[in-house]
Amino acid sequence: MISRSTLSSVAAGLLVLLAALLSACLPALGASGPWQQTETVEGRLVAAVDGAGSLDSIPLGLHLKMKPGWKTYWRSPGDAGLPPQLAWDGSANLAGTEMRWPAPHRFTLFGIETFGYDGEVVFPIAARPAAPGQALDLRASVDLLVCSDICVPQRLDLTLALPEGPASSAGADANLIARFASRVPGDGAASGLSIESVQAAGKSLRVVATARDPFVDPDLFVEAGDGTAFGAPRIDFADGDRRIAVTLPVTGEPSALEGMPVTLTLVDGLRAMERAATVEAPGAGQTGDAAGLAAMLGFALVGGLLLNLMPCVLPVLSLKLLSVVSHGGSAPREIRAGFLASAAGILFSFLVLAGAAVALKLTGSAVGWGIQFQQPLFLVFMVVLVTVFAANLWGLFEIPLPRAIADAAVGGHGGHAPSLRGHFATGALATLLATPCSAPFLGTAVGFALARGPLEIVAVFLALGLGLALPFLAVAAFPRLAARLPRPGRWMVALRRVLGGALALTGVWLLSVLAVQIGPAAALAVGALMVAVVLALAVRRRLPGRIRFAGGVAAALLAVAAFGMPMALDRPASQAAAATDAEWVPFDRAAIAEQVAAGRTVFVDVTATWCITCQANKRLVLSRDPVAGRLFGGAVVPMQADWTRPDDRIAAYLAEHGRYGIPFNMVYGPGAPEGIALPELLTEAAVLAALDRAG
Template sequence: MRSVATGLLLLLAALIAANLPAHGASGPWQRTDIVEARLVAAVDGAGSLDRVPLGLHLKMKPGWKTYWRSPGDAGLPPQLVWDGSRNLAGTEMRWPAPHRFTLFGIETFGYDGEVVLPITARPVTPGQALDLKASADLLVCSDICVPQRLELTLALPEGPATSSGADANLLARFTSQVPGDGTASGLSIESARAVDGALRVTASAREPFVDPDLFVEAGDGAAFGAPKIEFDAGDRHITVTLPVTGEPVALEGSPVTLTLVDGLRSMERPVTVAGAATGPGSGFITDGAGLAAMLGFALIGGLLLNLMPCVLPVLSLKLLSVVGHGGGAPREIRAGFLMSAAGILSSFLVLAAAAVALKLTGSAVGWGIQFQQPLFLIFMVVLVTVFAANLWGLFEIPLPRAIADVAVGGALSGHHPSLGGHFATGALATLLATPCSAPFLGTAVGFALARGPLEIVAVFGTLGLGLALPYLAVAAFPSLAARLPRPGRWMVVLRRILGVALALTGVWLLSVLAIQLSPAAALVIGALMAAVVATLAVRRRLPGRARLAGGAVAALLAVASFALPLVPDRTVSGAAAATDAKWMPFDKAAIAGQVAAGRTVFVDVTASWCITCQANKRLVLSRDPVAGRLFNGGASGGVVPMQADWTRPDDTIAAFLAEHGRYGIPFNIVYGPKAPQGIPLPELLTESAVLEALDKAGG
């Protein structure tokens, strides 16, 4: 019995030992009276890694602390000297988000209790053993400060680089606390400006702030007191004011690094401090261009929108209106075009108000995001179908002229548009312009949406002014329209041609719906629209009440299309998957790894509703020599093509755009060994621009 019991005890001990967390190749603890330290590794062996994940593991006695890379008003950060190490080419230390310690008005930043500082080691020869020796110099403080030196060692043998259990988890936990760019944490730093001897920073969060703090690294002896924090927008927006302490310093125009911390989430961003503001919403981070330059970009971008295919359906209706002015009075022509311009400007101001409201509530905001909503797309499909049917002469709205004109711009009433009709035409031009991007437009919109309400209203209003410039030009010189031929039979042919153009717009909208909902759903809606047109065509031949019933049937068919997105079992296509097999689906986390491996990454943020994106694809990205560089070599050829499909809402893609100051698409950026931060490309791509960026970024 004793032997059986002994055997059972040995078996139990073996089972317990087998389930104890492995500590792999981590080094031994070195201890003093107030601190203990060791080197830890996330792997058991060196494997073939050219970057080995390590960490400096520190434990302080209660009441003691050590310091962050920027210690604040006093202190020194931990330092490691690797003399005597073998097969070590170099190391890089990263810093988890710090805590603030305030004592007698002195602000210091660091860590208490337990912390792991992640370290990336680069072997001279990957695959061979690492024999590490480090002299760790620490300043550990309580009421007094005591310098500490500990000699640390770690032997990482040859062999598979498998996870080392508990130490790998420990290292991963503190690595996750290293501040990123805000994408994962949902944090965003929006502005930084110098105000009355203080630094004032505004920031926002996807989820409400709980216990925020801000750390500033300014250099040149600049020091800051404890922050004063004001909350608004449901605690999703904060204004942080940090007074300058010690000697006065000129903050305006100086580069600083801001680290925003709120509990376990954090972010870090280098910025340039702007000068004192003169009104609400100002004080934006200067990125080399001020508000005046951005307003210039907005004016040019709005003007160029008139050349984008998104606006062509409205321009076709306006063309009929212009032709109708042939031989008309200059006063009437001027009034009509001024009202169209007013419709454009008013609509852009409404868009600005909506953008401000969404931003203050912490919601995602961007250029053209209404085209991500199926109900809006169905509304647009029904609208262009009705316009096309009218242009084909299938019906006229039997309403009083004033009502019909205000409702649909006069195009459906069979009359020359009134002033209300001209206004509605301008509003519709704005609505259809939003899925397009033009040169300068993306820069201006991104600038505005990253700033305050004042900038949003100013930039959007200037965009509207740019889109309205051709209308204002005709209003200034009405003789341009008055010299056109008088209306005649030839207008019937023109109306039919323009009706076909509108129908093609409807087909494009249905192709977007095929991705938003499913191809079957888009086919059903297309069939309903065809039935609407057929019903209206038959209705013309019916007498009296039968004609009225035909109109009611057409209306019911149109209304029925709006019920399709509400069907609970509808099939939804993938949201963010790349639709082309040649492209790798967007994965922001994988970009750094691809670049570290010496590859160039081309990121294309696109959507099926973005006409400019499709033009870039067909005219540049799908043609040689660009296509040969992007696709033929594959990852082994050095270029990784990565596509982010924003056809449907995707918070990850929206955050990626916001990180680069963009809130609309297309957006293309190239990363590589020589450009790890990325080289943004213009909205309208050219062969030379893409190839030049690939060459600059490549290793």
């Protein structure tokens, strides 16, 4: 028989084993205090980390759950109510706290407007230890006014003990705090909201606001310094529900609104923004809007001009150079006409891009600067185009039809001056090869345009095109600059061969981008077909009589066959997405808030293989010390968003920040939970300063 003591030992062992299994299966929770409960509300303190670590600021939360039918109040409760009050008397190792307020809801009862929360709410709190690295013992007395048909004051005495040890993420509690921290109104960049004007309108306040995505259920809360109260808003929608005009009547004693400082909190579902403003006189905002558009047009003009200096435009300089040289000794009238035609090609191409952007936006599709380079068929088209241009520069076109096509594309054959169609096509090609780059000022201007209506998009894109065309217009204005160049001659044959080689290198770069999207095998197949096109054109020159036509047909068929390679040999998108550099963490929008809540710094790099400016930033700044040492030394989470192929998550992330082109870099951390945006062209000083500020 088995003795009773043996059975007791076995039972105890099974209980220990069961407890271990249960602890292994349960989700990780942070250092959370016990619940305190009344008849109307229950609450507790929670932390986003398991230990104090060495953090100077520890992310906490006041977690409240109201019983059904009850509510509590925001920092500005409205016509009645009181906000929650916290006292930290009796806490150990606590130097101070800062509480933030998630966006509130509006409650209307018998014409009384109040603002607050029902159901569940977490108030994010940043606690500063007096001695970082030591345990934190918190005691909070929370005074609440909880209301339904009646109002009942409540007090909760809450505690939380945070031990010494690593400040690792606290799982479910960290996610809970991060979820409500994301509802704390920011400046509007992340939420896609913007307040355009704040004006007095008689005895009412009129606020005009815009949104990147259409408004669904907007509301506006106004806090006035002298206690002026406002009634329920009347909201008028316009521009496809992307623009609203909110009118709030003044209640109680009338006040002079003009010049009054106010704090505005705009809420639409889960997105919100906050802005301090001064009430302007009626009509003042219209001048501000016009001034803002004028400033953005200036940015666009400068950004377009700077595109001439960006690395992605350098390959087309061969065509520009050939165009200038071919004018040597020409009459000023011919020179002016040629360069005006090139400028017209640039402006026409930007008008086409603007029209495409407007159409995509109206259909709700993702829109951005350079997104056509995400499409394999477009890349194949560009590879075929530069191959044909290079073959023309090498003198491989001899028969009338290809010569006519080449003349329309690169401007003639041999030593003849380009036609006006050739100059026009040169400007169009310059525009196509410029779109993978985002020059300084360009990103700001494009973001402004794509967040607004069709008229603004067309105006900004035309200003960009005018900036890119300015060098052509300058030569058109002073044609004697080109007339003084040497006259065309035999020396141009050697020059054409060199410039054809430059275009061939452009084709190699385009193939490298294609390899990332559809795989090396398909890209190599396209490259082999282009080599075959050039060989077919070269052999065709040596064929007698009518047989030459067969060589041209063979070259055309080989070029057409290249367009089938992306469909025949495309690799799965999952494999292409796995091409993120090994040093980088794949982009995860939700993980950013979790990492910041745990006290870490996150560096986000939105990049693409087709973005030459991105690659220049990587090689010149991000991959070199001391920046590389900071990014990959373990103290920073380097997160890469590869936009080489279309990705709705990345497009939405860019749109959150009012950006529609890359490169785009953001730095997040305890010191900058909303993020710090970096310039398009990175510098070592800018990156290190942002990392220091965020951390």
